[in-house]
Amino acid sequence: MDAHPNSAEARDIRYHLHPYTDARRHQETGPxxxxxxxxxxxxxxxxxxxxxxxxxxxxxxxGFSEQRLVDAATRQLAKLPFYHTFTHKTHSPPIDLAEKLVNMAPVPMSKVFFTNSGSEANDSAMKMIWYRSNALGQPQRKKIISRMRGYHGVTIASASLTGLPNNHLSFDLPIANVLHTSSPHYWREALPGESEEQFSTRLADDLEKLILAEGPETIAAFIGEPLMGAGGVVVPPAGYWEKVQAVLSRYDILLVADEVICGFGRTGEMFGSETFRMKPDIMVMSKQLSSSYLPISAVMVNERVFEPLADESNRIGTFGHGFTAGGHPVAAAVALENLRLIEERxxxxxxxxxxxxxxxxxxxxxxxxxxxxxxxxxxxxxxxxxxxxxxxxxxxxxxxxxxxxxxxxxxxxxxxxxxxxxxxxxxxxxxxxxxxxxxxxxxxxxxxxxxxxxxx
Known part of the structure; x- marks a missing residue:
């Protein structure tokens, strides 16, 4: 790229390694x-x-210029710019936000765990699922089923859940205990003459065959976006989630709804789980939670998940997981104001x-x-x-x-x-x-x- 050596473009090429970018091509084209x-x-x-x-x-x-979010951040920065939620400590914004999210949930939920990105949230959900299995005396129940073309993040665990080749190639992923089942893209994957309902039935049958082949006692959870986002905006076909949930219920498998893209209005309902009649045990959310003005994400769990976690943390003496900035006061304050705006407007x-x-x-x-x-x-x-x-x-x-x-x-x-x-x-x-x-x-x-x- 031909640019002045002190221009933003030239300095970016010199110093910045970009995500989801061909690094060599970037040196030629610039940002x-x-x-x-x-x-x-x-x-x-x-x-x-x-x-x-x-x-x-x-x-x-x-939108990109909402003054009320700027003001919410400024007020909180002046009052308490940072504090954590480790070891029985907390502060007002994450308390208020956790209460707000539980009350907004489309199905009964119990607790909220705060993280900083969708990837961290899905990584945390995966750890919680394993922790819960151990708490229940089911150490063999560790496998999590995701879907081809699903997107769940880029940490080692969440990228393993992601069902896209470029998130695995040369990263030595996916890790063990992650399985992938069929993509629900009717236009691309349906057989000739197959109706949407028939296609959904076939995919549910594929899922059940995978569960039986692996052993139902080894499967802990199934994770899915209500509507697939980064995998190509794939809308589930008629009857899909109803049929999938029937299979999961048959084998006592948890359902994780990745609401990172769908959550807070994107599908025309507050949550994608409402749009597609999902009844998740765990909900993962980020992005529109704060309109991405500041990084924040959350894992919301129901009693079925929380109670074994609480028992195991009591047995060990701690729930040994968390992030320095999880439930950050400024990010939580911005998220609360963002949710108010979504509702008010x-x-x-x-x-x-x-x-x-x-x-x-x-x-x-x-x-x-x-x-x-x-x-x-x-x-x-x-x-x-x-x-x-x-x-x-x-x-x-x-x-x-x-x-x-x-x-x-x-x-x-x-x-x-x-x-x-x-x-x-x-x-x-x-x-x-x-x-x-x-x-x-x-x-x-x-x-x-x-x-x-x-x-x-």
Whole structure:
């Protein structure tokens, strides 16, 4: 990249190793430097303004310039900038936030454990599940079933739960006691002539066969996002969660709902578990919990999980797990104010209403020569691109067309993210219908430009 040696771009290349980035390619291309945010928009250091159609990383519910969150952080910084929750100590913000979350839960929950990211939260959930099995005198019950294309984080444990190859390659993952079952992507995985209900039945049967092959007495839990996010915005087919939960119930297996993306309004209900009628024993949440203004995440557990944990901690003398910044007072204060804003401003209802408009407008692109499928619910969607609509085959290598269209979309003033050949859309919950229209028109221009290049 040709840049002034003291520019932000040049200094970034010199000093910064980026996540989810080709490090060698980054040395050639450099970064997009975002300097400001306002509502659904962000602005780079050259003054270009973009619709942030991914809400950052699926996470900025209330927009990029909410003064009430700034004020909440400032007040708490002045009062108590840091304290911990180890060894019987606490402070007001995590007390209030834990109470708020338990009362918001769509199913009865007991306690909240605070962490700093979705990865840490899923890692903690995994440790709790193992701890609980030992507490119950079931040391053989340690296996956790996840799904292909599921996304649960990047720590050693949570990346193992993640069902995406690039999170495993060269990291020597997954670790032992993590299993993966079928992906619930009907458009991509269903057999010819198979209905959604039949597909769901087959996937539930696959799950049961895996449980029986491994031994039901060795399976502790099943983890799943209500709707898959980073794996391509995969909406579960009709009957899927009902059938899966029936299998889990049959073998007394815990259900973990990873609500990191779905939680706090994204699907048009407060939680994805409500949208898809899930009854989890553990709920994991982050991202829209604080609109990502500050890092915070949480693991919420029911009595079925908490009571054995409490007994085991009493036997040992401590629950030997925790993070310095878990339940950080400033992050918890911001999260509380963020939840107030979501409720006061009716942002869940806005996600439902404006989300329906987004789904309708994006589905108008289904007839485009490059579009294989448009899918989603609420304010989360994906437009999957193909080289051949009939066979669903990609154009060249998988991700080539998605990368091309994503770059063209950026030039049209919209930041999206291509997961392979699927363009994702997950704008802030405050977005309006006219802004959706502006976003979709940019998508259409980008697809038309991509088609021209493909045919050239």
């Amino acid at each position: 997009l430097v975002i300097e400001k945010g306002d509502g659904i928009y962000v602005e780079d250091n050259a003054g270009n303004r973009y619709i942030e159609a991914m809400a950052g990383l699926w996470s900025v519910a209330v 009716g942002l869940v209802a806005n996600a439902r209403e404006v989300g329906a408009h987004m789904q309708q407008r994006l589905r108008e692109l289904a007839s485009h020569e490059l579009v294989g499928e448009v899918r989603g619910i609420g304010l989360i969607a994906a437009v999957e691109l193909v080289g051949d609509k009939a066979t669903k085959e990609p154009w060249g290598q998988v991700g080539g067309l998605g990368g091309l269209a994503n770059g063209l979309l950026l030039k049209n003033g919209v930041i999206s993210r291509n997961m392979g050949d699927a363009l994702a859309f997950c704008p802030p919950l405050i977005i309006t219908k006219p802004q959706i229209d502006q976003m979709v028109e940019a998508v259409k221009r980008a697809l038309d430009a991509a088609l021209e290049q493909v045919k050239a």
